[in-house]
Structures are given as C-alpha cells and as structure tokens.
Amino acid sequence: MITIYSSPLQGFSDFRFRNAYQRFFGGIDKYIAPYIRVDGNSEIKRANERDILPANNSSIDLIPQLITKDAGEFLFVAKHVQNLGYTELNWNLGCPYPMVAKRGMGSGLMTTPVKIDEILTRVLAETDIQVSVKMRLGYENPREILQVLPVLERYPLANITIHPRIGKQLYKGEVDLKTFEECLGQTSHKIFYNGDITSVQSFREMKERFPSINNWMIGRGLIADPFLPAMIKADNPLYPENRYEIFNSFHDAFFSSWEEALSGPKHLLMKMYPFWEYFIQSFPNSPKGLKKIKKAQSLSVYREVVRQIIYNEGINSSK
Ligand SMILES: Cc1cc2nc3c(=O)[nH]c(=O)nc-3n(C[C@H](O)[C@H](O)[C@H](O)COP(=O)(O)O)c2cc1C
Known part of the structure; x- marks a missing residue:
C-alpha cells in the first residue's frame, strides 16, 4: 500500500x-500546507492562519509546515498549531x-547540522508535537545531507521527506538518485x-528503483496533471472517461473560490495565470492556450479561452 502526500x-x-482538488480528484x-514564517514576530500572519484553520480544511487531512532557524519560533508555531488541533508539524x-x-533557513540550514541538532534538542524537550522534516540534499553540496542524517537519527521524528536536489540548483538539473539511495542506508x-x-x-520507474519506499510526495506534477495521484494509486495510467468534464468542474469551483476572495478581475486573472502554466501541460491540443490566457483582460474573455482549451482537448482526444 503506498501513501501519497x-x-x-x-x-x-x-x-x-x-x-x-480533494473534491474532484483525490488520491x-x-x-x-505551504510554510509559515514568523521571522522574529510572535505572530502568525493572517493569510497563514486562514490557510490552516480547521474550518477551511474540514474535508482534508492537513499537516502545517514552518520555516525557521530558531527554537523559540519553532515552539511558538508548534503551540499555535497544537491549539488548532494539529498533532504534527513539518519543518x-x-x-x-x-x-x-x-x-x-530552509536548505541554508543544511550546512550547519550542529544548529539543527540544537534546535531539535530544545524543541523536542519542550513540545510533544510530532515533528517531521522536509529537506534537500544540501545547499551547496549534495554530501551535506550525510552530516545531517546522523543528527536526525537521534530524534523520534515522524518522517523525513527528501527532495534529492541541492538548494543551489533551485529546480534545475536532474534529481540525484544516487545520493538519495546512499541516504536510505544512513x-x-x-x-x-x-x-x-x-x-x-x-512513478513506476522510481518505485522499481526504490522498492522499499512506500511514501511519496508530489508537488508540481499534481497541478500539471491532477489525475496523477489517483492513477498512481490505481496503478493504472487511464483517465476517467469524463476527464475534461471533471477538470472543467474543478476549474469552475476553484475559480469561484478565488472570485469570492479577490477584488477585481485583474487580481483574479493574475492569480489564475501561474496555475495555467501547469494546467496547460494537460492540454497539448492548445499550443497557444497559455498565451491567450495571459492576454485575457476580462473575466468573460478568460472564461471563453478556458472553455475553448477544455473543449478542444475533449473533442480531439475522443476522436
Ligand atoms: C512555487 C513553489 C513553491 C514551493 N513552496 C514550498 C513550501 O512552501 N514548502 C516546501 O517544503 N516546499 C515548497 N516547494 C517545494 C515543493 O514542495 C517540492 O519539494 C518540489 O517542487 C519538488 O517536488 P515536485 O517535483 O513533485 O514538485 C515549492 C516549490 C515550488 C515550485
């Protein structure tokens, strides 16, 4: 049985x-949650707060995340999320x-395992929240993780997620599967x-290479193809017959939720465009679709362009 976060x-x-997403795709x-950063203030930003409020997440299982290099901040956020009912905090x-x-902070902390050690010692002594860690192989160098893993080994963490790139790579270049494999032994x-x-x-290629891994985390791939986690779970690369109808309903629901939150079409269009940079990967029959979305100045034009993109794909893929 595999788990996908x-x-x-x-x-x-x-x-x-x-x-x-949960309503239309699942898997x-x-x-x-995207990270909370308090940065010296004993205050959680309103947008962060709203994002993790249980009332706004009642249909899903959510784990809050924080970014910090300070044990005091860590404990402050831990207490705050515990008060909201969360039992795990991801670092x-x-x-x-x-x-x-x-x-x-972030991958920058990977260069100083001694600091990670100090923070975890204090945090785990003073809170009973479960801590999980999400990290890269390092910031400057993929060997940094090999100094961090022995530190993490001393603490009862819920789990560790590894994205096998270094910080300096950002999202460029290949994932370093050889070093990831080395980490598994450590x-x-x-x-x-x-x-x-x-x-x-x-996914299948990864699973074949790392058969002992049952836990997976997917980010960008899930926006580009929202059906992906459910297909992975079913071990079947077949889309539902009404794939484009489902996407259309998802888009409408998602769009409406932002429409309620943002004032004015400009903000709404600016919000949607970055999503379309990913969504468009599911619509190869509309090579100019993204450009048209970028050019849309009004909600009615935007809606028409989206309708065309989804319709084109549905028609052409059912031929
Ligand atoms: C725009 C963007 C925002 C991200 N925000 C966060 C974040 O708040 N916290 C985090 O741990 N990782 C964040 N990440 C990293 C992703 O969670 C993930 O580790 C990375 O994209 C690699 O996984 P993927 O190839 O499945 O997307 C972000 C990545 C991108 C591209």
Missing part, C-alpha cells in the same frame, strides 16, 4: 486549491531561494521520496 507549493496549494492521503529544511537560504526514519514525479510511468 501533496507537497506544499507556496502561492499554489493553499486551502482553496486543496479543497477543490492524496495528506496535504502539507522546512529544503527551501532553496537565496533570500531564505542565505539567512540560514537512516532508520520513515522516508518520503519527493521530486519530478509527473506521470504514472515516472
């Missing part, structure tokens, strides 16, 4: 996306963006594999 995507996988066991040691990493924690699963075929 939805990987956090700041700016994408907020509660509106998660709820619409996801748990969702990790981000993977964020690659220089603004974050250069300040010693830890007794439950490991989630994360990175570049974009089709049932690419």
